Amino acid sequence: MDEVERRVAGAEEFYAVHEAVPRFQITPGVCPDGLDALLDGRGYRRHSPVSVRGAATARVLGLERTLKIRVDERPTRAWFDTWQAVNGESRAEWEMLARVDLPSVYVSALVGDDTVAVGRAVADGGWAGVFSMATLPEARGKGAARNVLSALAGWADANNADRMYLQVECGNEAAARLYERAGFAEMCVYHYRSAGPR
Template structure:
C-alpha cells in the first residue's frame, strides 16, 4: 500500500493521473483489488500475442502491392494519422528515437496507401506496431498484406518470432491476428485513478 501511495504522489507531483499496468504473474496478486477499492477504473484490457514469421506467411500470402522503407514516409504517416489521429509531431519524434532495425510497410491500392504497419527487430524477436487500415480499405486484405510483408522482413532479419499487442475490445484486429496465426501468450490491463476514493 505504501508503494501505491508513493506512486500516486509521484503522478500528482507531475500533474498526471496515476496509472498502473496490471500484468498477472508480474504484479503482486493483491495490487488489482487494492486499486479497485481505491476507486481506480479498469481500462484497456490488452492481449499480448505471438506467432512465427513462417506461420504468418503460411496463412497470409505475400503480395507485390507493398512498399517497404527503413524510415516512415510522409504517405505512411498520413495513412497512420488518418486512422489514429493524435499529435503527428509527437509520433514522428517518438519514432525517430527508435533504435534497432526497423521497417515501415505500406499496402498500396494503385497509388493510394490502404494500410500501414511497422516492425522492429531485436534479439530474435520482431515487434509489430502501428497497424492501421484506411476505413474504405477494411475487409479487403490490406492489413494481411502488411502482416505478410512484416513477416518476410522479420525472416530476413533472423528475428522470426513476432509479437504484438491488441486491445481485447478490438474485434476486427483480433480476428485479423487469429487468421494470421497469432495466439495470446499473456494479457494485461490498466488501473487509472479517477480522483475519487483516494
C-alpha cells in the same frame, strides 16, 4: 504501509506533480502481488484490456499478398499520415519513432499511389514486435492489413526473427480474426487501472 502501498503512493505523488491522472498497467507475472486488488479498493477503474499474442514467423509468411507494398527503413510522411488518419494527430508518436534504434521496418499497403494501411516491426533477440497497425476505414475488410502483416513477416524472416508478437485490444474482433488466421496465439492479457470515476 507495505511496499506495494508505498509504491502506489509514490506514483500518485509523481502524477500529482505533473497534474495527470494516475494510471497503472496491470500485467500478470510482472506487477507485484496485490496491486490490482489494492487499486480496485482505492477506487481505480479497470479498463482497456489488451491481448499479447505470438506466432512463428514462418506461419505468418503464409498470408497471401494481393496489394502493392512499400517497405522503408524509416517512416515516410505518407506512412505517418495514414497512421495519424486512423489514430489522431500525435507529434509525440513521430518523435518516439525517431528514437527507435533497433532494426526496424515501416510497411505501407498501396492502392494505386495511395497508402491505405500501415504497420511497423522492430527486431530484437530473435523476435519481431509488430506495432502501429492501421488501416483507413475505406480499405478495411479488403485484405490491406493482411498484406502489411505478410510483408512484416517477410522482413522479420530476413532479419533472423523466427517469432513475432503483437498486442491487440480485447474487443477488436476484426483484428483478432486476422491475427488468429495468421497463427497468433494469446500469451497473456493485461489491463489498466486509472484513478477517477468508475
